[in-house]
Amino acid sequence: MIIKKYKKFFPLKRYGQNFLVNQESIQNIVKIINPKKTQALLEIGPGLGALTQPICEFLDKLIVVEIDPNILLFLKKCIFFYKLQVYCQDAVSFNYRNVLCSKYKYIRIFGNLPYNISTSLILHLFQYIDIIQDMHFMFQKEVAKRLVAMPGEKYYGRLSIISQYYCNIKILLNIPPQYFKPIPKVHSIFVNLTPHTNSPYFVYNINLLTSITKNAFQNRRKILRHSLKKLFSERDLIKLKINPNLRAENISIIQYCQLANQLYKKNK
Structure with missing residues (x-):
């Protein structure tokens, strides 16, 4: 038919x-x-x-x-x-x-x-x-x-x-x-x-998560301390237990949420 x-x-x-x-x-x-x-x-x-x-x-x-x-x-x-x-x-x-x-x-x-x-x-x-x-x-x-x-x-x-x-x-x-x-x-x-009914993830502001992932993956060949340097210092990354020498594709969703929430608190 x-x-x-x-x-x-x-x-x-x-x-x-x-x-x-x-x-x-x-x-x-x-x-x-x-x-x-x-x-x-x-x-x-x-x-x-x-x-x-x-x-x-x-x-x-x-x-x-x-x-x-x-x-x-x-x-x-x-x-x-x-x-x-x-x-x-x-x-x-x-x-x-x-x-x-x-x-x-x-x-x-x-x-x-x-x-x-x-x-x-x-x-x-x-x-x-x-x-x-x-x-x-x-x-x-x-x-x-x-x-x-x-x-x-x-x-x-x-x-x-x-x-x-x-x-x-x-x-x-x-x-x-x-x-x-x-x-x-x-x-x-x-x-x-x-x-999700009970989401495993939380961010204060979804726009910050979008912005961070955009920065990270626009420069996916760079390590994080370079691709995210406008948003986070190497010290910020280490404090969140995120290896600054890793690339964007090696960071979990929970870790990206942690970065978004950290940026939210910094900008308050």
Whole structure:
């Protein structure tokens, strides 16, 4: 069914449209999301409805955010369109608080994301973490690896730290390129991000954590006493039991949080 729909539609390169067409993967994803009528669900980039249609079967209403008006014209012809609450907007600047009504306290978000916006979208969504129950997204394999990377690993960086600060992250499914139309040049991974209920991390000011990690990883080949010298003296680092001769990728999230809190206290 979804392959027939694809043949009638021309994906736009500027929106990074690669539509999931493998039925088994679609069924597995819907089963993992496990939508309930008592929940508010929002899909980012419904595309040709591969996930939209089966998820609508479990719901009275599904919120969708889609930037491409041609996709929305396509969806208007689908039998499930009456169940959609549509926002024709850019997901990276969308205000997710606007979709919640008094009936729901939290929202569940999912989507097969265009790879060119996935990192900026995730960082945008963290601004709404207090109203998000969970998120399920299809990412480019490299992005997924960055999300779950640990200190010392190749993909460990700012995205790893900020994402794991907010969420517990699990890799769920590996999806090969041939499961999409048009076929992308990369492998994909379906990922769950669930906000911490009892977070292992704490910072007084998240902007300081962002700033410190930016400084550290912009100069990731430099050791910390050089990359962070504008923010911390070598003595400051030693006092926090952080080796000033280590590089950015060797410092744990807890240690970055300690640095952020130390800077907060210094600036008070």
